[in-house]
Amino acid sequence: MATPVHEAARRVETSAETLVDCDVHNVIADEALSRRLPLRWRQYRERYGARDHTFAGMFPRMYPFAARSDSWPPSGLPPGGDLEFMREQLLDQWSISCAVLFPFGLVGEPNAAFAAACARAQNDCQLEDWLAGDDRLRSSLTLGWEDAPSAVAEIERMGAHPGFVQVAAFCRSPALLGNQRYWPILEAAADAGLPVAIHFGGWSTGFHTGSGRPTFYSEEKGGIATAAQDQLTSLVCNGVFERFPKLRVISVENGFAWLPALMWRLDRAWQKLAVDVPELTRAPSEYIREHVWVTTQPIEEPPTDAQFVGLLNQMGMDERIMFSTDYPHWDFDSPARTLPRAVAPELRAKIMGGNAIDLYRLEIETADA
16 A cells, blocks of 8 residues: 655654564665675675676666655655654654664666675674664664675674574565575575565566566566565475475565465365375465565455455454565555455454564564553
């Protein structure tokens, strides 16, 4: 339920509930990243630059940085790059109790060793420049996924810090996350108690469709949810949740209206093809309902509130839905417009903050305390 830009600046009283925003994008300055890199990789970056595939080419020109038009800070920094402005426009304006940062970092950098060094530097930036600046902030842990030993080492280095509450991943990846090449990382995340947050976007050797590149941005925006379905299907069918029973996964900014149909389809296939996936001891839907969380932005909106409530009933995942705004992007969802009025107050309280507090083990004084 995207908030129009002209409404985004309107103050709406939200102090009656505890709000945890599970998807906020900050931008780390190039200088801050470079000075934390080892000399070898700082020189490499200066001489050759990063060959990651940023999101800039995915968005229409009318939305540079995919940002709300009012999210450009007076400081001249890019949207999401100014902590003080983020504090004013998001945390304070909406009385956010906790916001989980998701920096994009290096997406698809082919030099795995360089990507691992940048991930380490980025995590240091998050800790020293952002988390230290406001105690309402938490962060995702950036990893170089194509260098499993370094990714595991980074989880071991930073995973116990209370400021990092999840591991960052993306829907589009060189291989599906259920692939054995990623098992050491998934195991380390599970052991550290860190959910793996699979976010919209990313980069792979191909596209998110099975038949080539989309023609329009609208196709990219609307269709990439299929990549999230592929990732969850891969994790389930490869027996990852059997192998790592403590692993928790969050689908971030991918919608969730497709989840009931996906679970029905996987269950039906498993009933007839169980011999194909002998690692599974239960129906696929049981793994999803136990191990998978989703975020609200963007919510697919049925024509009526009753249909939306019916969707939630079909999912059967009331404890697994968490609020998010996607700040500072153009399709920002405000707390005042995220859920229809037909959602019961008890469930709304869970979605807007309670479920995230439980998942991330946050220490927050609730509004009614």
